[in-house]
Amino acid sequence: MDxxxxxxxxxxxxxxxxxxxxxxxxxxxxxxDGISRExxxxxxxxxxxxxxxxTSQLKRRPPTDEKVTWQWLSFSxxxxxxxxxxxxxxxxVNGVPPTGxxxxxxxxxxxxxxxxxxxxxxxxxxxxxxSKEETDTLFELCERFDLRFVLIADRFPSSRTVEELxxxxxxxxxxxxxxxxPSPADVSAHQLIKEPYNVKQETERKRALSMVLSQTxxxxxxxxxxxxxxxxxxxxxxxxKSAEEPEVPSTSDVxxxxxxxxxxxxxxxxxSGAATAVADNATTLASLRMMRVYLRTYALDQMVQAVxxxxxxxxxxxxxxxxxxxxxxxxxxxxxxSVCGEHLELRKEILTLLNLQxxxxxxxxxxxxxxxxxxxxxxxxxxxxxxxxxxxxxxFVPEPSSFGGDRIGKRDQKRKGPGRSSDxxxxxxxxxxxxxxxxx
Amino acid sequence: xxxxxxxxxxxxxxxxxxxxSPINKPxxxxxxRENKNLSRRVKDVEISVPIVYGTIAFWLGRKATESxxxxxxxxxxxxTNEDLSVVVKRVVxxxxxxxxxxxxxxxxxxxxxxxxGWGEFEIAISLYFHxxxxxxxxxxxxxxxxxxxxxxxxxSTKKPVxxxxxxxxxxxxxxxxxxxRVQNHPAVVVPRLPAGLELPSSxxxxxxxxxxxxxxxxxxxxNFSEADELLKLAAARQQxxxxxxxxxxxxxMVEGSSGTADPASAF
Numbered sequence: 001m002d003x004x005x006x007x008x009x010x011x012x013x014x015x016x017x018x019x020x021x022x023x024x025x026x027x028x029x030x031x032x033d034g035i036s037r038e039x040x041x042x043x044x045x046x047x048x049x050x051x052x053x054x055t056s057q058l059k060r061r062p063p064t065d066e067k068v069t070w071q072w073l074s075f076s077x078x079x080x081x082x083x084x085x086x087x088x089x090x091x092x093v094n095g096v097p098p099t100g101x102x103x104x105x106x107x108x109x110x111x112x113x114x115x116x117x118x119x120x121x122x123x124x125x126x127x128x129x130x131s132k133e134e135t136d137t138l139f140e141l142c143e144r145f146d147l148r149f150v151l152i153a154d155r156f157p158s159s160r161t162v163e164e165l166x167x168x169x170x171x172x173x174x175x176x177x178x179x180x181x182p183s184p185a186d187v188s189a190h191q192l193i194k195e196p197y198n199v200k201q202e203t204e205r206k207r208a209l210s211m212v213l214s215q216t217x218x219x220x221x222x223x224x225x226x227x228x229x230x231x232x233x234x235x236x237x238x239x240x241k242s243a244e245e246p247e248v249p250s251t252s253d254v255x256x257x258x259x260x261x262x263x264x265x266x267x268x269x270x271x272s273g274a275a276t277a278v279a280d281n282a283t284t285l286a287s288l289r290m291m292r293v294y295l296r297t298y299a300l301d302q303m304v305q306a307v308x309x310x311x312x313x314x315x316x317x318x319x320x321x322x323x324x325x326x327x328x329x330x331x332x333x334x335x336x337x338s339v340c341g342e343h344l345e346l347r348k349e350i351l352t353l354l355n356l357q358x359x360x361x362x363x364x365x366x367x368x369x370x371x372x373x374x375x376x377x378x379x380x381x382x383x384x385x386x387x388x389x390x391x392x393x394x395x396f397v398p399e400p401s402s403f404g405g406d407r408i409g410k411r412d413q414k415r416k417g418p419g420r421s422s423d424x425x426x427x428x429x430x431x432x433x434x435x436x437x438x439x440x
Numbered sequence: 441x442x443x444x445x446x447x448x449x450x451x452x453x454x455x456x457x458x459x460x461s462p463i464n465k466p467x468x469x470x471x472x473r474e475n476k477n478l479s480r481r482v483k484d485v486e487i488s489v490p491i492v493y494g495t496i497a498f499w500l501g502r503k504a505t506e507s508x509x510x511x512x513x514x515x516x517x518x519x520t521n522e523d524l525s526v527v528v529k530r531v532v533x534x535x536x537x538x539x540x541x542x543x544x545x546x547x548x549x550x551x552x553x554x555x556x557g558w559g560e561f562e563i564a565i566s567l568y569f570h571x572x573x574x575x576x577x578x579x580x581x582x583x584x585x586x587x588x589x590x591x592x593x594x595x596s597t598k599k600p601v602x603x604x605x606x607x608x609x610x611x612x613x614x615x616x617x618x619x620x621r622v623q624n625h626p627a628v629v630v631p632r633l634p635a636g637l638e639l640p641s642s643x644x645x646x647x648x649x650x651x652x653x654x655x656x657x658x659x660x661x662x663n664f665s666e667a668d669e670l671l672k673l674a675a676a677r678q679q680x681x682x683x684x685x686x687x688x689x690x691x692x693m694v695e696g697s698s699g700t701a702d703p704a705s706a707f
Contacts, residue, residue, distance in 0.1 A: 288612065289613060291612065293609060293610065294578070294609075294610050295580065295607050295608065296607055296609075299610065326680070327676070328676045332669055333664065334665065334666050335608065336669075337608070342670060342673040346677050346680065349677060349680045349684065353684050356691065363694045364694055
């Protein structure tokens, strides 16, 4: 039964009963010889995984008149140029040792590197970038290393890249092939002529590959963000376009209006490093205006997205956390125009606040590392990372004052309770922040 | 929502004012004036219509059967219970497919629908507007709530479960005709119009038939106070701004003392 468990078969599998029903007369034959009854019972009649060949059958051989012996004999390897004699065990049938070449000699492949004469070089192969001596050396090395260009480049006397070497080799070979052929059609099917070596593409490919491989995690994340953003912009443009289309007569109006809007946003309160967000804002507004009718909450969602477009997911989370701490609904309960406006402004201000916090932490880390010693001034973030990370995780905690509901009060108490594991390592920064909070 | 109302009744928005006399706007070129009123849109004006949609559900108590434990009403009403029919032509409620005729069309105010049932589900509500307001529809979704949240105490036949959502239907750059028609209606919020804008005169002799002011369920309607919301937001903004100022001050201190003194000691 164990075997069945392992194979995941049902315990009283159908095949078993079927087998029993269909082949009752063969019952005595079901247990093959050579397997003990107990072992066979363990498998429950399921065909065993291992080939269970009757051992008696193994011993039985087709009747032969061959007399096989194994002998320790010497052999020669045609792939070797020296006449070294080595020994190995060989199967000898009826006292006749096997004839013929050593079976592994055929794997000693070598490349047929084209040889050119001086005359051919003069006629077809001259190249201002390559001297004849260099080309000769290249072909020698190609022969010696069987076109392993990495090795060739390593051994090559003057400094040439792998791509240059390959290019020269394949160009020469092609030129010779074409020159020696009676007509171009004869060699047009040749691999080297059909698919010429493309240096530019090869260099570009390697460059791109090394770029991808040398990318840091951070850059990758940034790339993903940028792509997501691009997709969003693209979608919003499509939306704007489709909204624009039904109003063919007023298209020109819309266009100028759009331009006006993008110039205007200077009036929007500046969020540091969020110029794109501001521009986005304008496009969102424009695309909203092109709709004939929409819900206020939909517009707010769009605007919130536009405002936080420049921020990372983490920052957006922190904004929302801050809103909750302030006792403000993430989505206003009464989304009138002015409420939505205020809500947006609040979000922008929180973004500014978080940005400031980050900058301040950075400045502090920079300053302290400067004082600590000159050895780490050029990489201030590495030694400081741990305590900066701790600081970053601490969300902006508003004072439980004026309007605060009891929810906030509770939350704050929890924060102040003993055993706050998150703040346990009391770095100078967190200490200072706590002090700030106290006197705030 | 994919369904459209099975039988689209004739457009009832072709009221007398739809064929209003041409207006004279000196700044418009003659060919523009020849355009239909419908297509001319008033730029930089935004009409908004506060709406509230939701459900009120009564537990039937002893009369409850297994399949009909609650009687509920789903509705779309004006923000302060005004007649929405000036803007909304038709409301289509899409109920759970287990109901008979799950797509219910309500063509006249009050835009509401009562049913009996036992289960909560999402009701899709489609709002259709009069043709001068644009022929697009809006979909909103409301989750029918029958059973009270725990903190609101046990079920009772006296106190219904009320779930409402406030939203505003916004018409950016409305047509002149639409603007003129609804301009003075209490259900509609129209901003101060740009000076010099003349609108076709509208006969505002609408009878107030669709008002839900004296609705039998009226005292269960929730109040949505914009002022409360604004107050809360203002307080929050004040806090954040104060914090920003504080951070800026710290920042300048750190910058000033960088490399000379410990910024932490400044506090």
